Amino acid sequence: MTSFPETNSIETGAAPSRWRRLSLVVRKLYSKPVTAIGTTITVIFILIAIFGPLIAPYGENEILASEARQPPSIDHWFGTDNLGRDVFSRVVLGAREILVLAGVGTILAVISGTIFGLLTGYRGGWFDEITMRTFDSLLALPALLLALLLLGTVGQSKYSILIVIIIVYTPIVARVVRSVVLAIKPQGFVEAARLGGESQSRILFREILPSVLPTLSVESALRFSYAIFLVASLGFLGVGVQPPSPNWGLMVKEARVYAGLVPWALFFPALAISLVVIGVNLMADGVKRIIGSQGQG
């Protein structure tokens, strides 16, 4: 008696259920070793971000004055920094801030980029021209330069970093979405919807959006990894997040001065940045490949 009647009923269902599809995606993500590594790294970092306070042995700003500048040891896995703060705890606790900032920023940027992309692609004409030329001029500036400029104008806080991410990434997402919309728009089913008197919002969100989602999910994952990098970079440059926040970029910046004395305080936050960016990138790559293979089927 090894078979379950439930699986049977799912098998015969006309369209695969959400859960089945999800488990299929996960299985495919783990079918290639490189993608599996990327996914694992990403998942581990997300878990760290959620359960950070439970994992970290010390508080993020807990100063152990007598144990300053300790190399990695059993007590302090990543050593302690110049002020006597436990580097491991700070790296673990820093995960939440950077992932939340980058994550929320990416989600908002993807939403606004998608709306702009759908509208410009579908409507065309002057609206398209003006919006896309504006976006082009934003894209002409390097992301970091644009971010610094914006932070200079809107002031320095966590929220301004969010605004920066949205403004920097909206044009990129909009461009990607628009290109897909342009390919979908002339297809028969969209024209049939127009001839069926459907409202514009239904055509955009119910008819066209689903076809955009595969491309969009790959783009979102990529944007997420770049956003992490951007938040860290801004921390390193000392704009946006201020000390004593355990921002990885900021930690690298602070430890840089004492690099000869406490190299571990510089190394581990930097490693965390690289790992999470590489992890998310590898996963995005895997998602792209899955979608590519489905597109042919």
Add this chain to the structure above:
Amino acid sequence: MTNSSVLDIRDLTVAYHQDGQWLNAVHDVSLKIHAGETYGLVGESGSGKTTLVLAAMRYLGSGGSIRSGEIHLGDIDLMSLTEEELRQVWGRKIAFVPQNPQSSLNPSLRVGEQLVESINPQGELSPREAEKQALEWCAKVNLPDPERMAESYPHQISGGMQQRLLIAMALSTDPDLLILDEPTTNLDVTTQVVILDLLNDLIRENEAGVLYVTHNLGVIAQICDRVGVMYASEVVEEAPTHNLFSQPLHPYTQGLIDSIPQLGDTRESIQLRAISGQIPSIGKSPSGCVFRDRCPVAIEICSTRPPLYQVGESRTSRCHRWEEIVNSEIDIHQPSPGRKPTQSGDQDGPLTLETNDLSIHFPIRRSLNEVFSRQPSKSVKAVNQVDLGISPASTVGLVGESGSGKTTLARGIMGLEKKSDGSIELLQIPLPEKLFQRDLETLRLMQIVFQNPHEALNPYLPIGETLQRPLIRLAGLSNEEADIKVRELLELVRLSADYAGRLPSQLSGGEIQRVALARAFAANPELLILDEPISSLDVSVQAAILNLVNELQSDHHNSMLFISHDLSIVGYLADQIVVIYLGSLMEITGPEVLFQPPHHPYTEALLSAIPQADPNIKSSPIHLAGEIPNPADLPSGCPFHTRCPRYLGEICATTTPPWQVDQKTGKRIFCHIPLEELVANQIQIDISSAAKP
């Protein structure tokens, strides 16, 4: 004896490796082609005919492999040759003309160079001699102006010319075996007939064996000596062309012949017999007889695999019941009478649709240089001054070649393209120009079915939701009512109710077109436009869709505009036939007088060019000179005058022709030539005796 054959394939099985197993694409096929013989291989897409052809050359891609069998090319055992030896055979002993000429020519080399390359692969000839031969070949395949042609790049010449060039390349090496894989499928009928005539002439000259692959029975009937019918990776029947058409010995062959309307068939005279179901995908053929589950006369014995029965000297059939078929004990050809003439085409009521002087032009963007040098802005004149009327509950068939503007006309009527001039009236109310200006009721009154089934339905929406939308939006039903109606609609197009939960990717092309039809019928429109709804479907499922369209219309009394490039289909379905050329209407005629003179010279050429699936008819097709002109640069006067075989003189090039009405047949013809003169010079087009009214 065996030496007289050019190609001898014995028990060939070819398989593709997929998901860890071998799937047979060609199963146990034997065929023999003699020198000077044209062998036709006919089958639908997915039947394995292209695989067979590639395997016959041992030119399979990486996924495929010859599992068993022998291939002899004259005295050469192809299976024993090495790569290097094969290369010596390809191009010299075997020549191949593929379906898509565009992708077979190198876009960055002049066509002359490519021709020289194939004439002189090893450089035995002097360059001058090779060039001279290349020009001779250009002339042989009737390419106009060979010198200029040789200097052109592939993209500068038309598809028909590219195909002629490939034929020249293939024949220039004087091969023993010429293989043609659907060489005319992508071409218009008037171009196709030129290629077919050319092939006929050249084949007679060359004494080569020819393997001609196609899905078009008409082409087979016109140029082949012997035919093999392929279905689901097997050759199910083989016979001399004449016998195959007069008495097919396999139900599938009969099904193929019965499922396409012949020139002269009308829906009143005959009902098309559709083959139920669809062709099994590779590796999914039923055990036993591969045609078993679609066969109207299948019995118990059919679950065992039929051997290749030898019938008489020259025929084979893979049907257990061939003897009963020969003795007429069972009838696989059951001609069903057409539907009785309905009230369709009643001319009384106001027209459902009327266009007056409708023109649709697409402006071409000027370059900056052209703007500065004040050149007038140009436009592609896709549709020009079209007056079209559709009576209530009647079907108007619009027929024209590719580029004639028929799809643009349909899209213009629907409001998907902007009209440049003229008016469109639906039920005598002028239609607003832009789609968003039309109210829901207007939208409800007219619906369209598009040509391409792959993009007809939203791939992410279940069929049920797709069908629900027009019910809710246009017919004003509630969600619950729409749910019930969806089931009725599916039933209407002969799909079971559980299709509502499926996604389009789970449907075949024919099923998708059924759903698209159901969607169009959902809100019961007054006018239905069908834009080539069957041209991308397999032959055996086309008939089912045509029958369905017919039936739905006679039940619902909608008016219909049926667009096709195929005059036999339009002739079968329509109450009135409208011929369009280069955006202008040429002739308006009833189907029953289609074959009677007077014809517009263009219609005459079209009619004569259609290859008829009856080897007894030896038509004498009219060849049209040159290519269809660029619609951005329309000819003055009559748009057809540049190619017209009955060109009168000055007047055709300068003055727009009048619409002449023939009293006897009711035809309206857009031509300068007096009708009496046309009648005197034109002969009645010969149509299959079976189809004669």
